[in-house]
Amino acid sequence: MPTTLIFATNNTNKVKEIKSVVGENLIVLSLADAGINIDIPEPFDTLEANATEKSTVIHQLTKKNCFSEDTGLEVAALNGAPGVKSARYAGEGRDFQSNIDLLLLNLQHEHHRAAQFRTVISLIWEQQEYLFEGICTGKISHEPKGTKGFGYDPVFIPDGAIISFAEMTMDEKNQFSHRKKAMNKLIDFLMQKLS
Numbered sequence: 001m002p003t004t005l006i007f008a009t010n011n012t013n014k015v016k017e018i019k020s021v022v023g024e025n026l027i028v029l030s031l032a033d034a035g036i037n038i039d040i041p042e043p044f045d046t047l048e049a050n051a052t053e054k055s056t057v058i059h060q061l062t063k064k065n066c067f068s069e070d071t072g073l074e075v076a077a078l079n080g081a082p083g084v085k086s087a088r089y090a091g092e093g094r095d096f097q098s099n100i101d102l103l104l105l106n107l108q109h110e111h112h113r114a115a116q117f118r119t120v121i122s123l124i125w126e127q128q129e130y131l132f133e134g135i136c137t138g139k140i141s142h143e144p145k146g147t148k149g150f151g152y153d154p155v156f157i158p159d160g161a162i163i164s165f166a167e168m169t170m171d172e173k174n175q176f177s178h179r180k181k182a183m184n185k186l187i188d189f190l191m192q193k194l195s
C-alpha cells in the first residue's frame with residue numbers, strides 16, 4: 001500500500017518537481033489535492049523555522065502526516081542573501097523577473113559569483129518532526145538564459161554543468177537539485193520506517 005503525505009505548499013512548480021522524484025511507494029498530495037485553501041505565512045529568519053511553521057500549521061489542521069519545504073538562494077558575495085528572503089527579494093510581489101533583475105544588479109561588479117540553493121524539508125511523521133537538508137552549489141551567471149523551471153533558475157548554473165537550471169529538462173535539473181537531494185533523504189527515512 002503506498003503511503004500518502006500532504007505537501008504543505010501552494011507552489012505548483014515545487015509540487016511538480018517533487019512528484020517527479022517520488023516513486024510508487026509514496027503518494028504526494030498538494031494542498032489543493034487535499035482540498036486545503038490556506039496561505040501559510042513564512043515569518044521567520046531561517047529556512048528551518050519557516051519549514052517547521054508550514055508543516056506544523058498543516059499538521060494541526062489535518063492531523064495527518066505531512067511535510068513542507070523552504071528553499072533559499074544563498075549568494076556568497078552578498079553574505080548569504082537573498083537566503084530566506086528569496087521569494088520577496090525585490091518586494092512583496094514575489095515576482096521572479098524582478099528578483100532576478102535585482103540580484104544581477106547587486107552582483108554587477110562582482111567577479112566572485114558562487115552561490116548555493118539550500119532546501120530544508122520539515123516532515124511531521126507520527127507526531128514527531130524530522131528535518132532534511134539538500135544543497136546544490138553553483139554560480140550566478142551574468143545574464144538569464146533558458147525558459148524552463150522557475151524562480152532564479154535562469155541565472156543559476158550548478159557546479160558540474162555549463163547551462164542554467166532553466167535550460168535543463170526536469171530530469172536534468174534533478175541530477176543536481178537541492179530539492180531532490182533533500183527529498184531523497186526524506187524518502188530513505190520513510191523507506192526505513194515502513195520496512
Ligand code: IMP
Nearest residue numbers: 069070071072073086087150151152153
Ligand atoms: P520558498 O521556499 O517558496 O520560500 O521559495 C523561495 C524562492 O526561492 C522562490 O520564490 C524562488 O524564487 C526561489 N526558489 C526556490 N527553489 C528554487 C529552484 O529550484 N530554482 C529557482 N528558484 C528557486
